[in-house]
Amino acid sequence: MNAFSVALGPYLKRAPMGALLLGISSGFPFTMIAATLTTRLAEAGIEKKTVTAFALAFLLYNFKFLWAPLVDRVRLPGSATLGQRRMWLIVVAVGAMAAVLWLGSVDPNGAITRYTRVLRIMGGEYHFSLPFGGIYTMVAATLAVAFMGATFDIIIDAYRIETLAPEQLGVGSGMSQYGWRIGNWAASTVALLVATAAGWSAAYAATVIFALPAVAAAFLLGEPADRRAAATGGVIASVVEPLRDFLTRHGAWIVLLFILVHKVGDTLANLTLRLLFNDLGFTKPEVAFYDVAIGQVALLVGIFVGGILYARLGIKRSVFISLVLMAVSNLSFAGLALAGHDVWVMAAAVGFENFASGVGGVAVVAYLSALCNLRFTATQFALLSAAASILGRFLSGTTSGAMIEALGYVNFYLLTTLLALPGVALFAWMMKAGIVDEVDRAAREARL
Numbered sequence: 001m002n003a004f005s006v007a008l009g010p011y012l013k014r015a016p017m018g019a020l021l022l023g024i025s026s027g028f029p030f031t032m033i034a035a036t037l038t039t040r041l042a043e044a045g046i047e048k049k050t051v052t053a054f055a056l057a058f059l060l061y062n063f064k065f066l067w068a069p070l071v072d073r074v075r076l077p078g079s080a081t082l083g084q085r086r087m088w089l090i091v092v093a094v095g096a097m098a099a100v101l102w103l104g105s106v107d108p109n110g111a112i113t114r115y116t117r118v119l120r121i122m123g124g125e126y127h128f129s130l131p132f133g134g135i136y137t138m139v140a141a142t143l144a145v146a147f148m149g150a151t152f153d154i155i156i157d158a159y160r161i162e163t164l165a166p167e168q169l170g171v172g173s174g175m176s177q178y179g180w181r182i183g184n185w186a187a188s189t190v191a192l193l194v195a196t197a198a199g200w201s202a203a204y205a206a207t208v209i210f211a212l213p214a215v216a217a218a219f220l221l222g223e224p225a226d227r228r229a230a231a232t233g234g235v236i237a238s239v240v241e242p243l244r245d246f247l248t249r250h251g252a253w254i255v256l257l258f259i260l261v262h263k264v265g266d267t268l269a270n271l272t273l274r275l276l277f278n279d280l281g282f283t284k285p286e287v288a289f290y291d292v293a294i295g296q297v298a299l300l301v302g303i304f305v306g307g308i309l310y311a312r313l314g315i316k317r318s319v320f321i322s323l324v325l326m327a328v329s330n331l332s333f334a335g336l337a338l339a340g341h342d343v344w345v346m347a348a349a350v351g352f353e354n355f356a357s358g359v360g361g362v363a364v365v366a367y368l369s370a371l372c373n374l375r376f377t378a379t380q381f382a383l384l385s386a387a388a389s390i391l392g393r394f395l396s397g398t399t400s401g402a403m404i405e406a407l408g409y410v411n412f413y414l415l416t417t418l419l420a421l422p423g424v425a426l427f428a429w430m431m432k433a434g435i436v437d438e439v440d441r442a443a444r445e446a447r448l
Contacts, residue, residue: 011307015163016175018217022156023179024186025214028207029096029149031187032103033057033142038274039192039284040200044108046135048275052401054139055271057146062390064150068382069242071154083223085162088155093215096148097208103141104204109134156214157385158378161369162224170315173365174307177358178300183210185296192288242376243383251435255371258430259387262323262364262423265416266357267389269330272400276333276409281341290347298351302358310362316436319367320427322360327420329353330413337409364388 010016033054041051071088079087164172187207195203246252277287309318332349339345368388372380404412430436 010168010171011175013168013171014221015165015168016171018163018221019160019172019175020179020182021213021217021220022160023176023181024183025093025179025211025217026153026156026176027180027183028187028210029100029145029152030061031184032100032191032204032207033145033149034271035274036188036191036203037103037142038271039278039287040195041108041138042275042278046108048405049401050135051275052272054142055400056394057139057142058271059390059394060143060146061150061153062386062394064154065379065383065386067151068154068379071151071158071378072242072376082218085155085159086218086223089159089214089218092148092152092155093211096145096152097211099141099144099148100204100208103138103145104201106138106141107134108138152211152214153385154378154382157381159218159221159224161372161377161381163221164369169369170307170310170362170366173369174303174310174362177303177306177361177365179213180361181296181299181303181354181358183213185292186210189288189292192284192292196284242379245376246371246380246383251430254426254430254435256387258423258426259368259384260391261426262420263326263389264391264423265330265418265420266326267391268400268419269333269413269416270353272404272412273333275401275404276337277346279409280336282343282346286343286346290343291350294347295350295354299354299358302355303362304358305355306359306362309359310366315363315367315370316431318363319360319436320424320431322356322363323420323424323427325356326360327417327424329356330417330420334410334413334417337413 037054038051041054075084076087076091082090160172160176161169187210190206191200191203194206247256273291274287277291282290306318306322309321313321329352332352336342336345336349368381368384371384400412403415407415427436
């Protein structure tokens, strides 16, 4: 019991607990346009190609580094009293809540009308027509949630990194992963259960409370004491300098390549799971329990194990082990596709995948966090985290529906397993070549 208390102690300190609250809010907007929206659209009878195309909205998360410099540099009204980071947290939390409420109010099968206008320019007439209503308004609302969710992530990640001491990055990333999954699980469960009882509009409205934990963290932790002001100098300082700082480190280009490819297979698999569950005939209560609830427990166990591995094995070996586990976990969904409507196979597949993701989340997020210079926290972490999933999200939105229809679910999930292997191989080479040590050491020096 004493050993357990010693192991648990670092997680209960103020900054890691704040990371937990921040993670809860970070997971909520993503959930409302991921599995929850997939379930809603599939239920509404929208064709698979259209449903999977909505995954393209996640590309806004991948391009968030484009406006991340604004979060590093722009001082909103009220910043003099609350601080720049805290003011951004509050404003973006309100924006995320408003976007989710809008998405919940839209009927994907609603009537579609067209806004038509004629422009007369220099004696010529130009006609344009813009469709709106129904699925088109659903697209706009989804993009609004994605934009606000991505901006929420920018400020949450920067605030988390700046409030954690360097030795707390592993624990803090673990707590952030706990929080993200708690927010993801709770929002998804609430949405499914409320939708069953009262419809989707009420379901989306019920989930907006999950934006509030981040606001609570802002008041618990205060403005980061170690926050370092970004240099002034316009566009060069705000965009080019954070990139130059990272990319001029020895081995940085190899690290960036690894970040780009390591989650392709995992992202493709995870963004299509609700389609699989729907086609296999699982009910919403079954999904809520066997996928969401059991998956959440498995993930929390995985995060705890990941924290232990990170502390005992270090960042290199813990990342490598997690990459292998995440690659193998995709095979479990091929097994589920073969088994059909079997809740125990579903529970086993979801449990293993979430355990692997929990182990991986601790090590990979800690590694990305360690790479950030505190002068450019928001911009650099936005770039790194965006790069981690851009290929998988692009492929999911453009090809996954067609691949499922052409290959079938079993072969599709076997393919996602193969797509995970290049990331495993590249990281193994990075370990052998000493690149992980070199880049990590340079990053730590940049944080001093």
